[in-house]
Amino acid sequence: MSNDGVAAVEKALALLDCFTEDRHAFSLAALAKASGQPVTTTLRLLNSLERMNYVIRSEAGTYELGHRLLYLGKLFERSFRLEAVVVPVLKGLAKTTGASASYSIAEEASWRCLYRVEPAEGLRLSRASGPRDFDQTATSDVIRHWGSSEPVFEQPPRLPIFKSGSRDAHTAAFVTPVFSAGNKFAGALTLSGAASTLEAANVTGEFVEPQLAAAANLSRALGASHAFCQSIYTPR
CATH class of the missing domain: 3.30.450.40 (GAF domain)
Structure with missing residues (x-):
């Protein structure tokens, strides 16, 4: 069985990796630049992440991490050894x-x-x-x-x-x-x-x-x- 993975999933996760303690929000253009991905690709991936609550889009149009990540983080914290x-x-x-x-x-x-x-x-x-x-x-x-x-x-x-x-x-x-x-x-x-x-x-x-x-x-x-x-x- 191949373990090459799915490129689209890796690209989406790469967007989440751009967020840090010092950078909580990105515009579309800034996130595309930070991830090294085209703006059109970044927008498609963000739309999917937003639908699944992994990112949220503010009224100002910037993207921030979504509540689903908090839930998963708490699960991980309780189970981590x-x-x-x-x-x-x-x-x-x-x-x-x-x-x-x-x-x-x-x-x-x-x-x-x-x-x-x-x-x-x-x-x-x-x-x-x-x-x-x-x-x-x-x-x-x-x-x-x-x-x-x-x-x-x-x-x-x-x-x-x-x-x-x-x-x-x-x-x-x-x-x-x-x-x-x-x-x-x-x-x-x-x-x-x-x-x-x-x-x-x-x-x-x-x-x-x-x-x-x-x-x-x-x-x-x-x-x-x-x-x-x-x-x-x-x-x-």
Whole structure:
């Protein structure tokens, strides 16, 4: 069965992705420009979205998000389980790469690994460890830079971030930031393992595509926009 999707649905959802906390309303022309779609196409899609209450048209002629989205958001909020979203991604990444895959989050002046999957132990899942002080590891760098707005990197770094020997001489890691609703930082996706193995992978680039794809899929599942994920996770 094909999983190519339906182009018209994706175009309609792309219109909804244009709305942000800072931009609640659009004219037809502005929304067409923001989405990169022709005005005629944008109007047809908006008419369908308006009929289904996903957008509303004000008396001034601008378009805003509709009440149906609030209802769906509340359903999602009640049913959402972070583990159910993150762990399958970690298992898939660990199986593909043969490295340990983990997901970590920022806490006040520290960070914590919430989930880790070990490929050498049959994709065994381990849950939250205690908080860790910020250190010189790539995971800490990513959380400090994107989660705490510290200027760890002078220029936008190429993803994933790679470091070897930062914790000890025998381990290395690839780390990529993960984002959520509003394109806000959510956590760090880490591949870690023996330094010799990961240093070789850093030379070949074999872990780049699977890790960026996993981070993009996880970010979209957590609510980041498709356009934002494309801009962040497209390999350079």
